[in-house]
Amino acid sequence: MALITVRQLTKEYVRTRPVRGRFGTLRTLFTREKERTLAVDHIDFTVDEGEVVGCLGPNGAGKSTTIKLLTGVLWPTGGTVEVAGPDGPAVPWRDRKRIARRIGVVFGQRSQLWWDLPLIESFKLVAALYDVPGPRYAGNLARLRRLLELDPFLHTPVRQLSLGQRMRGDLAAALLHDPPVLYLDEPTVGLDVLAKETVRGFVDEANRSGRTTVLLTTHDLADVERLCRRILLIDHGRVLYDGPVDGLVRRYAPHRDVLVRLDGAEPAGDRLTLDGFVGEREHDGRWRFRVGRDEPVHRLLAAAGDGRRIRDLSVVESNLESVVRELYRDRREG
Numbered sequence: 576m577a578l579i580t581v582r583q584l585t586k587e588y589v590r591t592r593p594v595r596g597r598f599g600t601l602r603t604l605f606t607r608e609k610e611r612t613l614a615v616d617h618i619d620f621t622v623d624e625g626e627v628v629g630c631l632g633p634n635g636a637g638k639s640t641t642i643k644l645l646t647g648v649l650w651p652t653g654g655t656v657e658v659a660g661p662d663g664p665a666v667p668w669r670d671r672k673r674i675a676r677r678i679g680v681v682f683g684q685r686s687q688l689w690w691d692l693p694l695i696e697s698f699k700l701v702a703a704l705y706d707v708p709g710p711r712y713a714g715n716l717a718r719l720r721r722l723l724e725l726d727p728f729l730h731t732p733v734r735q736l737s738l739g740q741r742m743r744g745d746l747a748a749a750l751l752h753d754p755p756v757l758y759l760d761e762p763t764v765g766l767d768v769l770a771k772e773t774v775r776g777f778v779d780e781a782n783r784s785g786r787t788t789v790l791l792t793t794h795d796l797a798d799v800e801r802l803c804r805r806i807l808l809i810d811h812g813r814v815l816y817d818g819p820v821d822g823l824v825r826r827y828a829p830h831r832d833v834l835v836r837l838d839g840a841e842p843a844g845d846r847l848t849l850d851g852f853v854g855e856r857e858h859d860g861r862w863r864f865r866v867g868r869d870e871p872v873h874r875l876l877a878a879a880g881d882g883r884r885i886r887d888l889s890v891v892e893s894n895l896e897s898v899v900r901e902l903y904r905d906r907r908e909g
């Protein structure tokens with residue numbers, strides 16, 4: 576069942592175009608020229624209960640704007656978002672109280688905690704804000720303390736926490752009121768490998784045992800590989816791809832690279848055609864052949880070994896990282 580429904584969601588930012596040159600700041604105050612950015616462009620998607628969806632896209636693609644619309648931080652220019660619940664669907668920017676009970680949010684770049692208060696005091700404030708009943712608060716806090724290993728810094732002011740500790744505190748604060756939906760905007764940004772793994776392990780646990788539905792944006796593809804079965808690839812404010820992770824690889828990289836090092840007679844140039852396969856010479860002298868997933872590699876190898884010796888061979892399958900790298904590069908060059 577769809578828990579989150581997004582229909583034709585659109586956000587256009589409009590700001591006054593800054594005037595450059597002499598008295599630019601002053602002249603900007605009086606100019607009528609507007610600069611428009613269509614950050615989110617009529618996007619549609621739904622998220623079912625229990626899913627973990629990873630939102631990917633290059634810088635400026637519209638991911639953060641989408642999360643801000645989903646959480647109600649921003650009003651859209653058009654379209655709608657609904658989060659289902661027992662007392663009917665809630666629209667983030669309109670039904671603030673109901674939506675607050677249904678969602679938890681963590682922004683990796685910005686803490687939601689009170690900077691000067693010890694972590695535990697921030698938790699008490701969050702519980703009061705969300706009207707979490709005493710016994711439920713106690714139960715949830717005990718579970719979150721254990722899962723996120725919060726005890727060593729529970730009484731430390733937030734400003735003194737390391738980034739990894741602060742992130743664990745933010746995750747706990749976001750889930751103290753048991754929301755069915757968790758939005759994470761770059762939850763592992765800036766963390767070391769161990770801290771990243773703690774965050775990923777926790778999100779996985781919240782999803783599996785707590786059935787929390789998760790939508791996260793990230794630039795770290797390991798987050799997606801570890802947590803998400805589904806990807807939303809966003810670019811220029813549009814959804815380019817919505818589906819399983821391996822489906823993205825299959826759609827955008829229906830091939831693998833075969834690298835061979837040859838002994839014996841070789842052409843002088845940088846290209847070598849063997850039985851219809853075209854190879855290009857790498858810097859290290861190997862030949863790189865792109866072979867379709869369904870094409871037989873043995874045909875290439877038979878042709879390569881004809882009159883020469885194959886000294887070395889490796890097959891490089893495309894993975895999420897190589898596909899995403901190519902997609903982002905196309906966008907930059909396109």
Ligand SMILES: Nc1ncnc2c1ncn2[C@@H]1O[C@H](COP(=O)(O)OP(=O)(O)OP(=O)(O)O)[C@@H](O)[C@H]1O
Pocket residue numbers: 588589590612613614632633634635636637638639640641
């Ligand atoms: N407050 C704003 N006013 C005007 N334009 C904005 C504002 N916030 C974002 N934008 C523009 O909207 C577009 C989408 O930005 P957004 O921050 O949503 O992208 P993103 O995918 O989250 O990027 P990143 O990966 O760099 O965080 C960009 O062109 C950005 O410059």
